[in-house]
Amino acid sequence: MPQAAQSKVPQRRSQAQPQLVLAALARAALVTLLHTTLPCLAVATAIAADSNVSPAPLSLRPPEYLMLGGTVLDVGDYAVPTVADWNRDGRKDLVVGYRPADKIALFLNTGTATNPQLAYAGNLQAGGFDIMVAGGSGCGAPAPWVGDFDGDADLDLLVGSAPDGTVILFRNNSTNTTPVLANGTRLALWNGDPLTVGTYATPCFSDWDGDAIPDLICGAGDGTVFFFKNIGSAKSPLFSAGLRLLADGKQLSLGSRAVPRLCDWDNDGLIDLIASSSTGVYWCRNYGTTTSPTLAKPVPLTAPIGSGQIVPVNTSNRMRMDLADWDGDSLPDLILGNTEGTICWFQSYRFAITMLTRSADGQTVVRWNSSPYLFYSVVTGPSVTTCKDVVATGITSGGTMTSWTNRFIRLQQFFRIRTP
Numbered sequence: 001m002p003q004a005a006q007s008k009v010p011q012r013r014s015q016a017q018p019q020l021v022l023a024a025l026a027r028a029a030l031v032t033l034l035h036t037t038l039p040c041l042a043v044a045t046a047i048a049a050d051s052n053v054s055p056a057p058l059s060l061r062p063p064e065y066l067m068l069g070g071t072v073l074d075v076g077d078y079a080v081p082t083v084a085d086w087n088r089d090g091r092k093d094l095v096v097g098y099r100p101a102d103k104i105a106l107f108l109n110t111g112t113a114t115n116p117q118l119a120y121a122g123n124l125q126a127g128g129f130d131i132m133v134a135g136g137s138g139c140g141a142p143a144p145w146v147g148d149f150d151g152d153a154d155l156d157l158l159v160g161s162a163p164d165g166t167v168i169l170f171r172n173n174s175t176n177t178t179p180v181l182a183n184g185t186r187l188a189l190w191n192g193d194p195l196t197v198g199t200y201a202t203p204c205f206s207d208w209d210g211d212a213i214p215d216l217i218c219g220a221g222d223g224t225v226f227f228f229k230n231i232g233s234a235k236s237p238l239f240s241a242g243l244r245l246l247a248d249g250k251q252l253s254l255g256s257r258a259v260p261r262l263c264d265w266d267n268d269g270l271i272d273l274i275a276s277s278s279t280g281v282y283w284c285r286n287y288g289t290t291t292s293p294t295l296a297k298p299v300p301l302t303a304p305i306g307s308g309q310i311v312p313v314n315t316s317n318r319m320r321m322d323l324a325d326w327d328g329d330s331l332p333d334l335i336l337g338n339t340e341g342t343i344c345w346f347q348s349y350r351f352a353i354t355m356l357t358r359s360a361d362g363q364t365v366v367r368w369n370s371s372p373y374l375f376y377s378v379v380t381g382p383s384v385t386t387c388k389d390v391v392a393t394g395i396t397s398g399g400t401m402t403s404w405t406n407r408f409i410r411l412q413q414f415f416r417i418r419t420p
């Protein structure tokens with residue numbers, strides 16, 4: 001049963017690269033932002049066009065705990081969360097595997113699509129009883145994934161098992177808005193052999209190789225990530241033998257307890273891998289093609305802390321992640337279950353100049369997407385390459401958007417926003 005928890009402050013480590021945004025003063029109000037890849041350098045050119053459309057990795061704002069009523073939501077131990085609209089009412093709900101009960105709790109969203117409020121709705125059941133997937137010793141809570149597994153447009157449940165690394169399918173054959181799950185069956189390979197990743201299976205079902213047929217992507221206890229290609233169909237999945245994903249030309253290993261999700265994190269049209277492990281949360285950029293993904297080496301996701309630094313995400317030593325647009329702004333947010341049973345969410349945003357104008361009386365207004373805790377500097381110059389004059393520092397951001405206004409000076413043709 002969920003219980004109220006003491007408020008605990010997530011712990012994080014080390015420092016990350018500062019981020020930069022360059023912008024040229026536009027004759028028109030709109031700017032185009034042209035982003036490069038890490039270290040998060042972004043350049044804006046002074047042409048009238050749609051703003052902020054180019055590839056750029058998402059940034060994260062500081063974490064907040066998911067709440068249950070007025071207290072921090074706490075399912076027990078080793079929370080493994082996933083987000084889905086379980087009762088099909090247009091509002092995302094929360095599904096969480098937890099220990100020591102080895103069950104899966106459901107929290108329905110009684111708020112709105114943009115401001116979720118959670119209410120405990122019991123444990124998920126199959127065949128009339130609470131689903132229980134024994135975790136053995138340690139931190140192996142059931143690892144749920146919710147989605148349409150058999151192409152009949154309703155929601156099924158996959159659960160990763162810790163002791164044997166298998167994946168259990170609970171099929172939903174109900175036509176009601178709320179799923180009614182049949183008893184579980186373990187997934188197998190095409191030839192009937194057992195499907196397993198060894199230990200600590202964390203499944204998701206998503207198309208990896210661009211053939212529009214969802215595949216099984218599954219994290220493993222040894223920190224690797226398996227790809228089981230679906231050689232059947234969307235309605236009748238059939239899995240080939242598992243292959244461990246590569247990154248930077250070698251087997252991807254994130255340390256231990258990998259949890260993978262697929263998402264185009266930098267908006268370049270190619271699905272990337274985002275995965276948590278017991279050491280952090282990582283982005284492996286796909287620099288291959290849609291049908292032949294090639295992953296770059298893992299880059300830690302970062303978020304600001306109260307001191308104004310940007311540090312790698314690390315909320316506990318048994319982190320298990322999901323990606324979901326928790327606040328309804330169309331950008332995927334990071335949902336992170338913790339050792340002690342709590343769950344944090346990190347709101348994502350694109351660090352970018354969103355407005356650049358010059359008024360008739362010579363006032364320049366620069367506005368950018370920002371994050372709490374961070375301090376910003378404004379740098380100007382007559383060209384992109386000579387944009388080096390620091391004209392303002394220590395600009396605080398209490399929220400999600402920050403503006404700087406100053407009298408226009410002739411040589412201030414280009415603007416750059418950076419942290420610090």
Ligand SMILES: [Ca+2]
Binds near residue numbers: 108
């Ligand atoms: Ca719902």
Ligand SMILES: [Ca+2]
Binds near residue numbers: 208209212215230
């Ligand atoms: Ca596929």
Ligand SMILES: [Ca+2]
Binds near residue numbers: 267272285286
């Ligand atoms: Ca991408």
Ligand SMILES: [Ca+2]
Binds near residue numbers: 326
């Ligand atoms: Ca969002």
